[in-house]
Amino acid sequence: MIFCLYRALTILGGPLICLHLKRRMARGKEDPKRFGERLGRPGLPRPDGRLVWLHGASVGETLSLLPLVERLAARPGWRVLVTSGTVTSAQMMAERLPKGALHQYIPVDRPAWVEAFLDHWRPDLVLWAESDFWPNMLDAIRRRRLPLVLVQGRVSAKSFAGWQQAKGFIGRMLSAFDLCLGQTPEDARRLAALGARRTQCLGNLKMASQPLPADDAELERLHSLVAERPLWLAASTHAGEEALAARVHQHMVQRFPDLLTIIVPRHPHRGADIAAELMAMGVTASLRSSGGEIPPGTSVYVADTMGELGLFYRLCPVVFVGKSLLAKGGQNPFEPARLGAAVVFGPYMDNFPAMAPAMVAAGAAQQVADEADLIRAVSALLADRTALARARTAARAWAEGEAGVLDQIMGAVTPLLEQAEKADAHP
Template identity: 65%
Template sequence: MIHALYRALSIAGGPLIDVFLKRRMLKGKEDPARAGERRGLASLARPDGPLVWLHAASVGESLSLLPLIERLLDGGRLRVLVTTGTVTSARLMAERLPAGAVHQFVPVDRPAWVRRFLDHWRPGLVLWAESDFWPNLLAEIGKRHVPLILVQGRMSARSFAGWSRAPGFIARVLADFTLCLGQTPADVERLVQLGAQDARCLGNLKLAVPPLPCEPAELAALKEQIGDRPVWLASSTHPGEEAVAARVHRTLAERLPGLLTIIVPRHPERGPEVLGEVKALGLQVSLRSAGEAPDRAILVADTMGELGLFYRLAPVVFMGKSLTVEGGQNPFEPARLGAAVLFGPRMSNFPDMAPAMLAADAACQVADQDQLAEAVGRLLADPAVARAMGARALAWAEAEAGALDQVMGALAPFIAAVEGSDARP
């Protein structure tokens, strides 16, 4: 009933959807040059041969799929289409996708636009990341009898509670999936309770991602500019956490002469706002997007795609969205580069990873600003301790990086089937 109502509203609501997309465009959340893609109008020709379509909602999900994409392309027979829904992720995919893979914006979930998209691309296999469920899109894939597999399946306790209020609707959505591969046993259990028919836990692909890249020349230049100053990084911060990092700097500056605090806001467009907050606390600050050198107390790194650079610069990394905002950002990324990792108490997005890192002594949890200052000060005052903690983080990360092989094993029969066919006319 709800599924049918949703479909009817998505058909009748065309004019409202157009208004919604125009407003997003005015806010910079849509790409005007590629607006047709959101209506199912492809801006690229379909490559010849069998094609696998992977969908990811945004930056984090799309990054987690990169190792899987590279494996799919290894044999040279498959072509890969990647869709995402945000301008930021589109820019990142333009930089990171390997040859043989192309990017499009996912069409808005209107039946006519969905059919137009599928008629053009004609995938032989669809891999869907995490929990970005679009009922019309998934139903249309099912109607065409294309295998649809959930990878990196994620179902938080909060999402589970929400979906449980519409059991028939979510069961209908999950029925379109041939196979569901959850990130954790808890994700699998919740998916099964909501109606997934075949659900398994084979590990988290985010743990199979290679270290974030960086430009060696830029890294060398920044190291020369920073010299022997003690450095720590507050990564992927959210509102409130930048001020915390600045106050931690003020607390530590006297006993750590020359201290450099690097703040990377999760949303780069907040750079000027963060700059103002830090200046209001009486601290000298540089802005990375303005081309300013890291020659002041704090560097606000409001740029895209440079976390790999800063994780290599800073031996101590605090992960944001864990003190003032609920959820947490991915602590695996700095661990993969051997940083000493700190995070706050609000890590609900990583209910298995965070406890596993703590149990392996590969990370340290801090409750508030005072504990963060104590931990950063202790690690920077004794580089040997910071190096040892970073080494434990790296060892843990490397030990957890085998999920890709297991996922590829589960996908093998589906891949073989699509390799043995070509695009249907």
């Protein structure tokens, strides 16, 4: 019943959907040069041969798929299509996709646009990331009997409770999947309880990702600018956490007079507002977008640029992972650990329910309770070089030990690849 109502609304609501998309475009949230892709109009021709299509909602999901994309792109006879729904993810894929792999925007979930997309691309296998479930698209994939695998499947406790009230609706969507791979055993259990036919947990694909890239020359230049200054990084921060980082700085600068705090906000467009907020607090802040320099006297450096987290994870020995003290859910702690940073995060790491406690247990991260606890943890690391080196070594060792998940996930996907290959050989 819910699906039928949803489908009718997406058919009849075409004009309103177009109006909504145009308003998003006016705010910079849609790509005007490729707007047709959101309406199911292809921006590229379909390549010859077999095609595997991978979908991730935004930056985090598509980045987690990159190890799979690279493996699949190297498989003879296969081409790779990656879709996402945000401008920032499209920009990131333009820089990171391997040669031969293609990116398109996912069409908005309206039946005519979905069918046009599938008619053009005709995928032989579909891999879907996390929980970006679109009813019309998944129903069309099911009706076409396309092999479909959920990778990185994630169902939070809140989402699980909500879906329990609409089990028929979520069950219909999950029935499209031949296999659902949960990020954690609990995710796999919840997917099965909601109606998934086959579920497994083979690990978190984010642990298979390559280290975030960095410009070596720029890293060397920044090292020369900060010289011997003690420094720490507040990474992927959300609203409120920048002011918190500034208060931490104001407290610690009494012990470390030359301290430099670097902030990389989760949404770079907030850079100017963040700098204004910090200046109002009496903190001397400078913006990376203003030229990349760190002027003398800078207390807090706001790196409001895209795609440079890898640079600052390498530069800073101590990293606080944002969205974990004031905002809730947490950002990915694996990425700084992979690059050998001492990792600190707050109590709200719900997006990483297995990874966060595993890192703490292995000594690869510290979990702090509040602002005062963050001050204590960062100060202790900066004051004790031996403890800092031990924390950095433990983080890197744990991350490298977890990176074998890609082989297991490829093992689960390979039978479907071989099935498509056999179908081609014996039509």
